[in-house]
Amino acid sequence: MKKSLLALVLGLSLLLPGLASARDVTGAGASFPYPIYSAWAYSYEKETEVKVNYQSIGSGGGLKQVGEGTVDFGASDDPQTSADLEKAGLIQFPAVLGGVVAIINVDGVANNQMVLTGKILADIFQGIISKWNDPALAALNPGLKLPDETINVVYRSDSSGTSAIFTNYLSLSSPEWKNAVGAGKSVNWPVGVGQKGNDGVAGSVKRIKNSIGYVEYAYASENRIVWTSLVNKAGKTVVPSIESFASAASNAQWDAGKDYFLWLVDESGDDSWPIAAATFILIRKDKPEALESVTKFFDWCFQNGDAQAEDLQYVPLPSSLKDDIRQYWRKAR
Numbered sequence: 001m002k003k004s005l006l007a008l009v010l011g012l013s014l015l016l017p018g019l020a021s022a023r024d025v026t027g028a029g030a031s032f033p034y035p036i037y038s039a040w041a042y043s044y045e046k047e048t049e050v051k052v053n054y055q056s057i058g059s060g061g062g063l064k065q066v067g068e069g070t071v072d073f074g075a076s077d078d079p080q081t082s083a084d085l086e087k088a089g090l091i092q093f094p095a096v097l098g099g100v101v102a103i104i105n106v107d108g109v110a111n112n113q114m115v116l117t118g119k120i121l122a123d124i125f126q127g128i129i130s131k132w133n134d135p136a137l138a139a140l141n142p143g144l145k146l147p148d149e150t151i152n153v154v155y156r157s158d159s160s161g162t163s164a165i166f167t168n169y170l171s172l173s174s175p176e177w178k179n180a181v182g183a184g185k186s187v188n189w190p191v192g193v194g195q196k197g198n199d200g201v202a203g204s205v206k207r208i209k210n211s212i213g214y215v216e217y218a219y220a221s222e223n224r225i226v227w228t229s230l231v232n233k234a235g236k237t238v239v240p241s242i243e244s245f246a247s248a249a250s251n252a253q254w255d256a257g258k259d260y261f262l263w264l265v266d267e268s269g270d271d272s273w274p275i276a277a278a279t280f281i282l283i284r285k286d287k288p289e290a291l292e293s294v295t296k297f298f299d300w301c302f303q304n305g306d307a308q309a310e311d312l313q314y315v316p317l318p319s320s321l322k323d324d325i326r327q328y329w330r331k332a333r
Contacts, residue, residue: 025293028055029062029075030161031198032216033279036096037075039308040301052297056197060159060185066090066282072290074282077161078185079261089285091332092259093325094278095298097315099245100165101227101275103202103220105211106132108145112239114228115140118173118266118274121230124151124212125170126177127191132210147210154204154213157194159185165277166214169265214275217245218313232274233266240273246315248276254321256328285332295329302326 027037034056041052057065059076066074067088075095085092102116120136123129129136133146156163164185171178181187195204201213202223217240220227229237238244248267254260264276283294302325306316317325 025050025052025073025290025297026054026071027052027062027073027075027281027294028057028065028071029282030059030077030279031056032059032077032098032100032162032165032277033075033096033314034198035218035222035312036305036309036314039312040297040305043304043308044297044300048300050293050297056199058156058158058185058197059161059164063282066284069284069287072283072287073294075279076282077277077279078164079263079278079280080259080282081261082257082259085259085282090282091285091291091328092261092280092282093298093328094254094260094262094317094321095281095301096309096317097245097249097264097276097278098313099217099240099248099273099276100162100169100214101217101220101240102230103205103213103215103225103227105205105207105209105226106147107209109226111226112229113141113144114226115231115237116228117231118169122170122174122177125153125155125189125191126174126180127153128176130191149210152208152211153189153192154201154208154211155189155192155194156196156198156201156214158196160197161185161279162198162214162216163187165263165265165275168263169275172266221313230274232270232272233268234270234272236270238271238273242310242313242315244271244273245276248272248274249278249315254324256324260325260328283332288333291329291333299326299329 037054045051059078062074065071133148167183171183195201198215198219202215202219205211205213229239232238247269266274283291302322309316
């Protein structure tokens with residue numbers, strides 16, 4: 001991974017929409033894809049002299065702003081159904097694929113050394129498992145020295161697509177979680193402290209001893225925070241990587257007729273990462289100028305941005321899906 005590129009794009013000062021010129025494209029929403037959207041925007045401006053100003057404010061904020069027409073596009077990791085899109089007057093398409101990881105700060109534990117299951121993760125975030133040396137964790141991690149310390153849970157405090165992905169996975173893994181908490185961009189977290197954005201959760205876990213949180217993989221990698229392995233649907237222990245994210249997406253059935261509504265959590269396959277995800281772009285159908293400028297930008301990204309996506313630990317969309325999305329755009333215009 002090219003650290004210098006990610007450090008650059010995460011450090012960019014992005015303009016507010018109200019300050020943009022007539023040629024600028026404005027967007028707001030999910031922090032999950034912020035590193036790659038910033039990298040693409042940087043390269044796109046160098047080539048075209050058109051600025052794409054993207055604010056990382058969370059998926060809920062992105063949906064709100066695009067619905068109000070204050071930005072050209074919204075970004076969300078929480079896919080919307082066709083019925084919700086029709087009601088809001090929006091179109092939706094995926095832009096890139098990635099993965100959510102559990103991150104920890106436990107002395108003596110390195111990347112991928114700790115193994116977790118979806119059920120154990122749900123029990124930790126529900127407060128049922130509250131100590132790192134709990135028998136369930138010890139049984140899954142023989143030989144790993146686990147401290148007799150309280151687990152400090154960190155979660156997203158803002159309306160977050162990353163939370164929607166993570167809680168969807170927990171709901172599939174644990175009936176107790178599903179019944180008591182459920183899935184969504186905002187839930188009533190039973191335990192822990194909240195932080196805003198992937199960067200907020202990453203920073204807190206890095207600071208707080210014996211903590212656990214969840215972030216998009218690029219944030220864990222860039223901040224050099226320890227992540228765990230997970231046992232997937234096939235019963236195999238897997239580590240987060242471009243390959244395991246791609247494996248999870250390999251059997252995905254994308255349907256333009258359903259506006260590409262799809263979750264990629266708990267997918268089958270021996271090599272599949274269980275918390276893979278797509279991140280989505282939303283545009284108002286009654287804003288033809290925005291539709292034209294936003295799709296032009298993402299068409300450029302689809303043609304020129306795959307290498308940058310891989311450098312930042314995202315999975316580019318398959319070529320066949322990109323072609324299908326282009327047809328979807330034409331029908332929307």
